Structures are given as structure tokens and as C-alpha cells.
Amino acid sequence: VVTVSQLATALAGAGIGPLMAAITLGIVRQKGFNIQIGRNQAWNHAGNMAGAGLSGWLGWQFGLSAIFFLEVAFGLFAISAVLLIPEKSIDHKAARGLDDKPADDEGTAEGLRSFLRHKPLLILASCLCFFHLGNAAMLPLYGMAVVSAGKGNPAMFTAMTVMVAQAVMIIVSLLAIRFVRDRGYWIVLLISFAALPLRGLIAGSFIQHWGVWPVQILDGIGAGLQSVAVPGLVARLLNGTGRINIGQGVVMTAQGIGASLSPALGGWLAEDLGYPVAFYTLGCFAIVSLGLWIGSASTLRSADQVSA
Incomplete structure (x- = not known):
């Protein structure tokens, strides 16, 4: 049952990101995409925060089984919301x-092999893979570290870690709209990558109940900026190719590869070398992202300007 549920969750998660970006782009087009994707992400993070709070409270009051019924209800609400969108x-x-083609021209999508020649997209995917290799395991490991030290209730502390990060993401997602417009995608993603090494340093140095605040605030900054900048940059880079949705999928696949390996790596490090070493090591993976991103600055910035 656990395997099937996790498989279904993974399949749904893999499809939702590109599909939501495509629907948004189809409704507001390139001109309004950044603003709308920022609003979408703000609501997304608000829902995650509410879900985490309710899950923590229900788990504390009625046991963990109540959380699964809550997820079913949220799923039904999501389906209803999609059905309300006029086709x-x-x-x-x-x-x-x-959408830059003439009105009477249906357009022709570029071949899939074009992705292999799209250097900026491949750089972005590589940076995100390394970032999520370090980032994905950080939250659950920090929760386990604090709880195992007897400094937090399992259900309530886990809910708190999510709520703090999601609250920050709401604000950051809305601010990212203006930041992208004024400064561009490159600097926004640079800041998001830089947040993880600092987060790992703090997490490894302070395994305390209060540590959830700086650790998860940094998580909210990094993830909040990426939730707006990544789909926006992919849409900008691939505008006119007819392959934006596949491009979103390629980038999310790279993220997923890093995120799927992160728990195994983080768990092994924590078990054999301790939680502090695990956090320091996970934070170092973002340094690879930073180096690659900074080293490719001219390529990425020129591609962004040309695509604009």
C-alpha cells in the first residue's frame, strides 16, 4: 500500500508542475506569466502552510490516520477548482x-533534440539537480535531529518546520515577481542557490527547537524564489519553440533526480557520521550550483536577454 501510494504521489507531482505552468501560460500568455505564476505560488504555499498546520493538529488530536483523510479532502477540492476553469x-x-506566431499559423514545435543543444536550459537543470540533492533531505533530517534529541514533539515540530518555510515562501513568491522584473532571473536564482550553504551551516551548528526559524526561513527564501523564477525562466528561454511544457518537465526531472537521491545520501551521512556532518555536506552541494551558475553567467544572461 505504501509503495503504491508513493508511486501515485510521484506521478501526480511530476505532472502538476508542467501542467499548471502550461495552463497559466495559456491563460495569461508570456506578458502576464511572471505575475500570475508568482500569485499561483503564493496561494500554493498558503495551502501547504494550512495543510501542515491542520495535519499537525489532527495528528496530535486524533492520530496520524486523520491526516490521510485530510489529504483526500484537499485532493477533492483541487479537482473541483480545476473543473471551474473554463476550457x-x-x-x-x-x-x-x-503565441508569437501569426493568428492563422498553428506553428511547428522544434524537435526534441533541440534540448541537447540548448546550453542555458542544460545549465539550469544541472544547477537545480545539485541544489535539490542537498536541499530535499534537509527539512526531514532537521526534524528528526531535533526530535531525537528530545527537543520537540514529532507531529507538532514537523508541522512547524513546514509552516515556517511556507509562510516565508508566500511573501517571497510575491516579492519575486518584482525582483525578476527589475533585476532579471540570473540574480534571483543566484540568491536562491546561496541560501542553502548558509542553511546547512546553521542546521549543523544549532540542533535546537528554536533553530527551525533561521533554518526554515532560509528554506523559504530559496524555494520561494525558485518557485517563481524557474518556470518563468524556462518559459522565457523556450518561447516560440512549442516545447515549453517539455522543457518544464526536463527541468523538473533534474530536480527530481537530485531530490530522490538526497534522502538516501542524507540518511547515510546522518547514521554514520552524525547529523551535523550530514547538514554541512548537504549544504555544500549548492556550492556546486553556485559555481556553475556564476561560471555560466554570460551565457545565461545573454540567452535571457535574447529570449526576452
Whole structure:
């Protein structure tokens, strides 16, 4: 049952990101994409925060089984929300990234091999893979570290770690809209990558109940900026190719590879070398992202300007 549920969750999670980006692009097009994706992410993080709070309270009051019924209810609400979107409000050509074509031209998507030649996209995917290799295990490991030290209630502390990060992400997602407009994608993602090494340093140095605040605030900054900048940059880079949705999927696959390996790596480090070493090591993976991102600054910035 656990295996099947995790498989279903993974399949749904893999599809939701590109699909939501495509629907958004089809409704508001390139011109309004950054603003709308920022609003989408703010609501997304608000829902995550509410879900974490309710899960913590229900788990504390009624046991862990109550959390699963809550997730079923949220799933039904999400389906209802999608059904309320008028199908005719979505321009399917624009959703693919072809809305710069003439009105009577359906457009032709570029071949899939074009991704292998798209250096900026490959750099972005590589940076995100290394970032999530270090980032994904940080939250659960920090919760385990604090709880195992007897400094927090399992259900309530875990909920608190999520709520702090998601609250910050709401604010950061909205601020990222203006930041991207004024400073561009490159600097926004640079800041998001830089947050993880500092987060790992603090997590490894202070395994305390109060540590959730600086550790998860930094998580909220990094993830909040990426939730807006990554889909926006992919849509910008691949505008006119007709392959924006696949591009979103390619980037999310790279993120998923890093995120899927992170718990195994983090768990092994924590078990054999202790939690502090695990946090320091996980934080170092973002240094690889930083080096690659800074080293490719000219390529990425020129591609962003050309695509604009």
C-alpha cells in the first residue's frame, strides 16, 4: 500500500508542475506569466502552510490516520477548482509557447533534440539537480535531529518546520515577481542557490527547537524564489519553440533526480557520521550550483536577454 501510494504521489507531482505552468501560460500568455505564476505560488504555499498546520493538529488530536483523510479532502477540492476553469479560456497554442506566431499559423514545435543543444536550459537543470540533492533531505533530517534529541514533539515540530518555510515562501513568491522584473532571473536564482550553504551551516551548528526559524526561513527564501523564477525562466528561454511544457518537465526531472537521491545520501551521512556532518555536506552541494551558475553567467544572461 505504501509503495503504491508513493508511486501515485510521484506521478501526480511530476505532472502538476508542467501542467499548471502550461495552463497559466495559456491563460495569461508570456506578458502576464511572471505575475500570475508568482500569485499561483503564493496561494500554493498558503495551502501547504494550512495543510501542515491542520495535519499537525489532527495528528496530535486524533492520530496520524486523520491526516490521510485530510489529504483526500484537499485532493477533492483541487479537482473541483480545476473543473471551474473554463476550457475556452486556455489558448492551447500559447500554452505550448507558440503565441508569437501569426493568428492563422498553428506553428511547428522544434524537435526534441533541440534540448541537447540548448546550453542555458542544460545549465539550469544541472544547477537545480545539485541544489535539490542537498536541499530535499534537509527539512526531514532537521526534524528528526531535533526530535531525537528530545527537543520537540514529532507531529507538532514537523508541522512547524513546514509552516515556517511556507509562510516565508508566500511573501517571497510575491516579492519575486518584482525582483525578476527589475533585476532579471540570473540574480534571483543566484540568491536562491546561496541560501542553502548558509542553511546547512546553521542546521549543523544549532540542533535546537528554536533553530527551525533561521533554518526554515532560509528554506523559504530559496524555494520561494525558485518557485517563481524557474518556470518563468524556462518559459522565457523556450518561447516560440512549442516545447515549453517539455522543457518544464526536463527541468523538473533534474530536480527530481537530485531530490530522490538526497534522502538516501542524507540518511547515510546522518547514521554514520552524525547529523551535523550530514547538514554541512548537504549544504555544500549548492556550492556546486553556485559555481556553475556564476561560471555560466554570460551565457545565461545573454540567452535571457535574447529570449526576452
